[in-house]
Amino acid sequence: MFYLSYLRSELLRRKGRTILTLLGLALGVALVIVISALSRGLNQAQKTALNPLSSIGTDLTVTAEGGIGGGAFANRIIETDLSKLGKPGQHFVHDTFSAGTQPAFAQSQAKTVAKLPGVAKISTGLTLTVQHQEGKVPKITATFKTAAKKYQIQGQTQPSAADFAKMAACIQKLQAKSGQSGTGGTPSQGSGGLTGGGGSNGGAFRSCMPASMRRFRQTFTAPGQIHTQQVNTPQTDIKTSTFTIGGVDTSQSGMGLITPSQVTKGAFLSTKGGLEALVADSYASSHKLKVGSALNLNSTKFKVVGIVKAPLGGQSADVYIPLAQLQKLAGQKNQINVVLVRASKSSAVSQLQKEIEKALPRAQVASSQDVAKEISGSLKDASNLSKSLGLALSIIAIATAFLLAALLTLSSITKRVREIGTLRAIGWTRRLVIRQIAGESFAQGIAGGVLGVALGAAAAACIDAFGPTLSASSPVGDSVRGPQGTAFGLGQTLTHTATSQVSLKAPLAFSLILIGFALALAGGLLAGAIGSLRAARLRPADALRQVE
Amino acid sequence: MPAPLYELRGAAKFFQLGGATIRAVDGVDLTLDAEEFVAIEGPSGSGKTTLLQLLGALDKPSSGEVHFEGRDLVTLSDGELAELRLRSFGFIFQQFNLLSTLTALQNVEAGLAPLGIAAGELRERSLAMLAEVGLRDRSSHLPSQLSGGEQQRVAIARALSASPRVVLADEPTGNLDSRSGADIITLLTGLASKHGTTIIVATHDSELAAKAPRRLNMHDGLLVGDDNVKDARPNVKRKR
Helix, strand or coil: CHHHHHHHHHHHCCHHHHHHHHHHHHHHHHHHHHHHHHHHHHHHHHHHHHCHHHHCCCCEEEEECCCCCCCCCCCCCCCCCHHHCCCCCCEEEEEEEEECCCCCEECCHHHHHHHCCCEEEEEEEEEEEEEEEEEECCCCEEEEECCCEEEEEECCCCCCHHHHHHHHHHHHHHHHHHCCCCCCCCCCCCHHHHHHCCHHHHHHHHHCCCHHHHCCEEEEEECCCEEEEECCCCCCCCEEEEEEEEEECCCCCCCCCCCHHHEEEECCCCCCCCCEEEEEHHHHHHCCCCCCCEEEECCEEEEEEEEECCCCCCCCCCEEEEHHHHHHHHCCCCEECEEEEEECCHHHHHHHHHHHHHHCCCEEEEEHHHHHHCCECHHHHHHHHHHHHHHHHHHHHHHHHHHHHHHHHHHHHHHCHHHHHHHHHCCCCHHHHHHHHHHHHHHHHHHHHHHHHHHHHHHHHHHHHHCCEEEEEEEECCCCCCCCCCCCCCCCCCCEEEEEEEECCCCCCHHHHHHHHHHHHHHHHHHHHHHHHHHHHCCHHHHHHCCC | CCCCCEEEEEEEEEEEECCEEEEEEEEEEEEECCCCEEEEECCCCCCHHHHHHHHCCCCCCCEEEEEECCEEHHHCCHHHHHHHHHHCEEEECCCCCCCCCCCHHHHHHHHHHHHCCCHHHHHHHHHHHHHHCCCHHHCCCCHHHCCHHHHHHHHHHHHHCCCCCEEEEECCCCCCCHHHHHHHHHHHHHHHHHHCCEEEEEECCHHHHHCCCEEEEEECCEEEEECCCCCCCCCCCCCC
8 A cells, every 4th residue: 555655654764753753752651651650559559558447448446435544454564573484594475465555345345336337347356565575584693703812911920039049140150251240230139120130241141030030921812702692683684575466356357457468478367266476577577577487475375377567557566366365365355445347338437437436435436537647658748749749740741742742743744845735736635645644643653652651661660670668657556655663664665656668569550551552642643633734724836835 | 629728817826925915927818728838938936837836726826717628727626626636737846846755666656646546556557657767777766866867757757647638847957957957858748749748848948948839938927928829819918
């Protein structure tokens, strides 16, 4: 077909212009795709992190009013009686459970909620704060070992009369030998005479001293001693840490403090509710726990069966175990502190919220919006940004692509006016000329679309691969006062912040690719329409009159 | 007696240029019969090109009538005019006006394509036409790879490909040296007589004009001379 080969020749033999147009279109399309993919990614991240309730299949949470002072654990002082932990040197684990943000209430209360109209399903949970102590049982006594000590003493013994006589004789003998007249005289009693009396003959005098008097300096070493005494504060290697623990109602699938959809590694708790635990990924990494690790809670060994990405919000915890197990461990039989409610209709949530508040006047009912308000962090910022900027950016990208394509087409039309005049002169109808030029633009649109989709997909893949990490945080256990007067006076605060790390993804969808492609086509067609209308307006004689 | 090929009555074409009216063709009366070789002479700006465009249905007269084979071109629709240009007229330009991205063969095909004939036949007819102008072996060359004379020969092949009644040539040798210009005229007239095509050439080349049996002279938009005196009406319109 001649027209197609004409089209091909036109596009291939004006490579520079064609490539420029294609790149313009492709960049626009790629931008639209990447921006849409990013906002999709942000939305998904939001759904998991910023909308914690819906991720655990819940519309509303019901907790008891009161906070501090209302629950069974109120103002409880954590005391650890070291003497009861075992023999000194033995390894021990001691966990003290205390209420988190919400006071506990009887499990039977949940039934009141379940009976309300508009409730599809309920689940219960108990979230507590754990003061975990671990280490060796200390000895209540302490041992000191003193080092050996050296003592120096100067000792002198009183010389006897016989010693003096001996000395005098000895000195005289020595003096006679040397032929010198005695100058020292007779040694007199007293220490002064003994040392100073030698004069120039001191050497002779010293040699005549009795042996006992020569050892006048002596050193003696006292042996080391061990003292044992009672100490006031035991010195131990006990480590204390605080974490939150959630008791999960495993009877309800897809709904609870944590649900199977949050499991990132391993498996969910079995419905039997055995000695199994799930660990939040952040807690797992900081405590070097993995699937299969053992978790010792008050000497009950739980097996870590899965790692979870805990949803943010008031109900998140570091460790999850079956509800019944937690109630047993904490001595809180049939006690819960949260009822999770799923409404039968999403439109009825606010109505249901009022119903529950009416039925349980002392209850606090929170919806997902209430929870989301508590969340902060870069993810929230990014999602706010994407909400306000995403649309604007998309529009700018589309407009840029369109404008570029249209301008390039128009400039090429201007350059081709004489060609169009020639075509008209050799018998081409207006329609044929329009078709030809629109066809070129259309072909460029398709090629630009393909290129743009490829570019966009590649960029999205890059974001997936090296995507930045966004975080979202919410306060957990914020109103809990740190336990006062613990055995070690550590006064640890229980407030901490749950943070969820979300790696930013740019997921592509087929629809997204289609939209990008359609945009390129529309851009091409728009440019083609503008160009060909301009071409069609030209009268052949005028077109021919144009000088290149 | 059949209608003459062309009959012009008071045909005029005015242009507005910056507020001033340019009377490119200022009332021309003319009758042309088929199988003539007509040269329109005159200096630049005398209105030759505009008259040629009126004859080739590239432009409509501002006033007066242009009859082709008995039909008033002013009354015809855009589509009918395009049809006339396709089947009845062939154009040759001073600048050759080949489509720069198309090969010699494709350029000839472009003049036949709107006829809607099959691709194979289109190609065959175009190649035959190229052979007639002696460029069969250059059919796959782009215009930029051809000399001026060769480009004009491609243009002739394109103009004659649909076997038109009239070939309208505007300064066909204007961009060629005298030798290739002469060759082009020989080729054009030879082919025209072979195909029974009327040739109307606008030129200020008196050597070329001398070859034409009928020579018209234009000055300031008026027909001031006509060899064929018996056909010419006294053209007494005065310049304002």
